[in-house]
Amino acid sequence: MSTKSLKFKNDLIYFDNSATSFPKPDEVICGVVSVLSCYSANPGRSGHKLSMRAGKAIFDARLKVASYFGVSNPMSVVFDVNATALLNLAIKGFAYKGLHVITSSLEHNSTIRPLMRLKNDGIISMDIASGDMHGILSIENLEELKNSNTKLLVINHTSNVTGATQPIKKICRWCRKNGIVTIVDASQSAGFEDINMKKDCIDILCFAGHKGLYGPMGVGGMVINDEFDYKRIKPLKEGGTGSLSEEITQPQFLPDIFESGTPSLPMIVGLRAGIEFVEDNMDAIKSKKIELEKYFIDKAKNIKGIKIYPSKHRNGVVCFTMKNISASKITEILSEDYNIMSRQGLHCAPLAHKKIGTFPTGTVRFSFGYKNSIKQIDKAIEALKGIEV
Ligand SMILES: Cc1ncc(COP(=O)(O)O)c(C=O)c1O
Numbered sequence: 017m018s019t020k021s022l023k024f025k026n027d028l029i030y031f032d033n034s035a036t037s038f039p040k041p042d043e044v045i046c047g048v049v050s051v052l053s054c055y056s057a058n059p060g061r062s063g064h065k066l067s068m069r070a071g072k073a074i075f076d077a078r079l080k081v082a083s084y085f086g087v088s089n090p091m092s093v094v095f096d097v098n099a100t101a102l103l104n105l106a107i108k109g110f111a112y113k114g115l116h117v118i119t120s121s122l123e124h125n126s127t128i129r130p131l132m133r134l135k136n137d138g139i140i141s142m143d144i145a146s147g148d149m150h151g152i153l154s155i156e157n158l159e160e161l162k163n164s165n166t167k168l169l170v171i172n173h174t175s176n177v178t179g180a181t182q183p184i185k186k187i188c189r190w191c192r193k194n195g196i197v198t199i200v201d202a203s204q205s206a207g208f209e210d211i212n213m214k215k216d217c218i219d220i221l222c223f224a225g226h227k228g229l230y231g232p233m234g235v236g237g238m239v240i241n242d243e244f245d246y247k248r249i250k251p252l253k254e255g256g257t258g259s260l261s262e263e264i265t266q267p268q269f270l271p272d273i274f275e276s277g278t279p280s281l282p283m284i285v286g287l288r289a290g291i292e293f294v295e296d297n298m299d300a301i302k303s304k305k306i307e308l309e310k311y312f313i314d315k316a317k318n319i320k321g322i323k324i325y326p327s328k329h330r331n332g333v334v335c336f337t338m339k340n341i342s343a344s345k346i347t348e349i350l351s352e353d354y355n356i357m358s359r360q361g362l363h364c365a366p367l368a369h370k371k372i373g374t375f376p377t378g379t380v381r382f383s384f385g386y387k388n389s390i391k392q393i394d395k396a397i398e399a400l401k402g403i404e405v
Pocket residue numbers: 034035098099100101124126172174175176201203204224225236364
């Protein structure tokens with residue numbers, strides 16, 4: 017890396033951690049590099065020492081993910097390239113003709129699009145629970161929508177638009193009592209909220225490795241509760257697993273039933289390091305994000321023409337618009353003139369923007385991370401004052 021690019025990194029203000037967290041902790045970078053430089057062999061395929069070491073590294077990562085989310089069987093952790101792949105697997109793999117699904121108005125396109133596909137193909141029927149003004153669901157909302165075919169709830173734990181966070185324990189416990197399977201999208205909550213799938217009665221949880229868990233891009237996970245029969249999910253892909261190679265049909269045991277093809281070993285090892293980083297720094301990460309969000313909102317209130325969209329929860333995510341200037345123009349100016357990285361538009365969550373009344377133009381989103389500082393927020397406030405109208 018050249019000195020010039022290092023300098024750029026230091027000057028840069030990165031407020032786009034909900035899209036992907038940056039910078040990554042050194043431990044994560046070391047994890048990825050250690051694989052590429054020391055044991056980049058194909059795990060579970062060959063019998064040689066290096067391949068065994070690679071296989072052990074993946075197993076250790078499964079153990080870490082399982083204990084992090086409160087399940088006891090490491091084999092019920094399934095890796096793929098991102099949360100989207102695993103949400104597609106969980107949703108489409110579970111769906112059957114006649115199923116009625118309840119979902120929320122805060123869903124990301126990675127859940128709502130697979131659901132719409134199934135609905136438009138005439139496989140499922142679906143209701144989108146609107147919830148309160150923040151999109152937060154109550155048991156009464158669910159009671160109203162439930163019918164005798166309701167056997168699946170798909171829910172985004174934390175909104176990537178407003179940070180609104182569902183009372184997941186209450187909702188999933190109610191679902192368990194009512195025989196409704198739960199698929200929780202923890203892409204934004206993992207690494208911030210305490211999640212214990214056993215205690216919270218979550219059947220299936222999907223997460224992105226590269227956001228709040230500080231792993232690299234290229235890995236996501238699906239975790240299946242010990243009490244859930246994984247055979248209720250049909251695999252969406254078949255192929256080489258390194259196991260039962262004499263058979264021309266897919267192995268039926270976990271995790272091979274869902275994992276075909278060479279896994280992203282460097283990314284999986286990086287993810288494990290990211291989770292360890294989060295475990296070691298949980299309190300500091302949480303309080304930093306809360307402090308930064310609060311500080312930004314307090315200061316930004318005084319900027320002429322700004323509208324900040326309220327959220328019930330403080331987790332480092334703030335959306336705002338400014339009068340007479342589009343969200344995309346603001347992010348362009350912030351990036352080009354001030355070296356501040358933020359994200360404009362609908363954030364792949366059109367329903368959430370409809371909910372808060374910012375569809376179709378969207379908002380600017382600042383999403384803070386553990387490396388951001390009060391000083392950087394002061395700079396952003398000055399920048400926004402510079403573009404206020
Ligand atoms: C709530 C939510 N779910 C799912 C995803 C999809 O994650 P990935 O792009 O890693 O598949 C995102 C990404 O922004 C998200 O915010």
